[in-house]
Amino acid sequence: MKLAVMSCIHGNYEALNAVLSDIDRHKTDQIYCLGDLVGYGPHPNAVVEMIRSLDIPTCQGCWDEDIVDGLNACDCSYPSQLAEKRGKQAHEWTDQVIHPEVREYLANLPITLQAENLAFVHGSPNSQHEYLLPSMDGFAALERVLSTGADVLFCGHTHVPYVRDLEGGKLSMRVHQPGQAETQKQSTVSLKRIINAGSVGEPRHGRPNATYVLYDTDSKQVTLREVPYDYQKTCLAIVEQGLPPIFAWRLARGMEFAERADDPNHVCQR
Amino acid sequence: MEQWAILSGIEGNLVAYEALLDDIRRQRDSVAELYVLGDVVGLKGDNRAVVQRLQSPRTGELEPQVCIGWWEEQCFNLYLLGGLPDAPELIAQEGADTAQHLFESVSRESVEWMRSLHFGFHELDCLLIHGSTVGYADELTPDMPAIQLCDRLIRADAKNLFCGRSGLAFECWIEPSDLCSTIVTLEGTQAPKEQGRSPRRVVGVGNVGRILGQATYTLYNPANNHITFKTVKYGKAKGFALQGSQSQHGHESPDIRASR
Numbered sequence: 001m002k003l004a005v006m007s008c009i010h011g012n013y014e015a016l017n018a019v020l021s022d023i024d025r026h027k028t029d030q031i032y033c034l035g036d037l038v039g040y041g042p043h044p045n046a047v048v049e050m051i052r053s054l055d056i057p058t059c060q061g062c063w064d065e066d067i068v069d070g071l072n073a074c075d076c077s078y079p080s081q082l083a084e085k086r087g088k089q090a091h092e093w094t095d096q097v098i099h100p101e102v103r104e105y106l107a108n109l110p111i112t113l114q115a116e117n118l119a120f121v122h123g124s125p126n127s128q129h130e131y132l133l134p135s136m137d138g139f140a141a142l143e144r145v146l147s148t149g150a151d152v153l154f155c156g157h158t159h160v161p162y163v164r165d166l167e168g169g170k171l172s173m174r175v176h177q178p179g180q181a182e183t184q185k186q187s188t189v190s191l192k193r194i195i196n197a198g199s200v201g202e203p204r205h206g207r208p209n210a211t212y213v214l215y216d217t218d219s220k221q222v223t224l225r226e227v228p229y230d231y232q233k234t235c236l237a238i239v240e241q242g243l244p245p246i247f248a249w250r251l252a253r254g255m256e257f258a259e260r261a262d263d264p265n266h267v268c269q270r
Numbered sequence: 271m272e273q274w275a276i277l278s279g280i281e282g283n284l285v286a287y288e289a290l291l292d293d294i295r296r297q298r299d300s301v302a303e304l305y306v307l308g309d310v311v312g313l314k315g316d317n318r319a320v321v322q323r324l325q326s327p328r329t330g331e332l333e334p335q336v337c338i339g340w341w342e343e344q345c346f347n348l349y350l351l352g353g354l355p356d357a358p359e360l361i362a363q364e365g366a367d368t369a370q371h372l373f374e375s376v377s378r379e380s381v382e383w384m385r386s387l388h389f390g391f392h393e394l395d396c397l398l399i400h401g402s403t404v405g406y407a408d409e410l411t412p413d414m415p416a417i418q419l420c421d422r423l424i425r426a427d428a429k430n431l432f433c434g435r436s437g438l439a440f441e442c443w444i445e446p447s448d449l450c451s452t453i454v455t456l457e458g459t460q461a462p463k464e465q466g467r468s469p470r471r472v473v474g475v476g477n478v479g480r481i482l483g484q485a486t487y488t489l490y491n492p493a494n495n496h497i498t499f500k501t502v503k504y505g506k507a508k509g510f511a512l513q514g515s516q517s518q519h520g521h522e523s524p525d526i527r528a529s530r
Contacts, residue, residue, distance in 0.1 A: 141451075143421035176442075
């Protein structure tokens with residue numbers, strides 16, 4: 001069975017169309033989406049309507065959650081307070097233009113999806129806001145996969161695609177409790193895999209192309225896809241809609257924009 | 271180096287806390303630090319008296335370093351100072367009448383004091399906390415899968431994680447090794463890396479007030495990394511009366527008298 005998995009569309013209809021066309025060309029059996037349908041981009045309603053019309057199983061992203069729950073999420077992931085202000089501007093704009101039925105759809109998205117030995121989440125199994133970066137400690141990453149009961153964990157949220165294989169990890173455990181004999185256990189974990197689908201609508205891998213992944217459940221082969229599209233159309237729409245122009249600037253470069261942090265000690269107040 | 275006394279879960283039981291302080295005073299190796307890992311209030315005892323006792327140690331006593339526990343979080347919620355104003359965890363676990371009882375047993379001033387407490391303490395290579403960095407309700411036990419305990423130690427960024435949520439006294443050494451991590455990005459395949467860590471430890475510090483007549487706590491010597499679990503027997507099986515004390519390993523302690 002051939003799967004296509006995408007994430008972080010962020011209201012970028014042009015990019016979504018390009019990715020769906022690319023998926024068509026690869027003749028996949030099933031598409032999954034890992035959330036963040038809205039936010040930053042100029043076409044949140046059109047993106048959600050397209051995903052709904054294609055009946056694509058989708059889990060809830062952090063932006064989808066925020067639009068429903070009203071920015072109660074942790075904003076610590078912003079690189080600076082200026083970036084956080086821009087994020088809030090985008091939130092307010094999206095909150096104003098979004099249709100009631102779109103909001104309801106986002107509210108009812110599941111946090112996780114599971115299909116046999118595959119699990120699908122936006123950030124991590126713990127939270128839509130946790131980043132599973134490739135630099136994360138291997139055993140911590142392994143714990144995230146094991147907590148789902150799956151062998152393969154698909155995630156997004158970082159906007160940079162990667163595949164990480166975790167193999168052969170051993171865990172020794174020795175327990176002492178008062179009045180009881182000491183116990184020892186050792187276990188070895190079989191191959192587990194994290195597949196980050198990157199971002200359709202707001203890539204940050206250094207180029208403006210949309211990214212997603214193809215996965216063959218029989219051969220276990222993963223293909224990281226990079227799809228060119230007319231990103232300038234989206235950039236223009238961002239500016240026309242009155243969203244912060246820096247969103248267009250960074251979209252054209254495929255990177256996060258972060259000025260020097262106003263407050264490097266900014267900590268979560270959630 | 272001198273020892274640390276680490277305890278959790280006084281749960282309003284002042285007599286148990288007094289018995290434990292007496293036991294600490296009797297230690298041959300002196301105790302330099304006193305850590306209280308939350309749950310100073312509870313349902314059965316005198317919460318106001320325990321808070322007052324912690325706030326005002328007597329002359330010559332150690333200043334207790336107290337962090338927030340599960341019961342304190344419930345008080346924040348009941349006094350509309352927490353993230354969950356209806357205290358759903360508390361009501362689901364104990365019922366609405368119990369929630370009302372807890373509300374009445376702590377003053378607003380006590381709750382304000384609790385709000386000023388730390389979430390945990392990082393000292394040397396140790397994290398001292400009620401639950402874990404995941405949250406105050408995270409209950410670490412020796413029955414948890416090793417990978418979860420390993421994760422909590424990695425998150426703690428410490429070699430020793432002292433916690434009190436479970437109320438159990440235990441030490442659990444975890445050694446992760448031989449994990450081969452290979453990463454593929456759009457730019458290509460990175461060289462595989464083998465990951466492992468030196469053994470680290472989760473320590474459950476016991477519970478002071480939950481079981482009447484028996485308080486457990488932990489002594490830790492940072493100089494040699496040695497842990498001693500202490501059990502202090504006191505009083506009768508009911509009420510909070512105080513009669514005697516017996517330490518772990520069968521060493522009989524002299525009778526102790528403490529006033530409430």
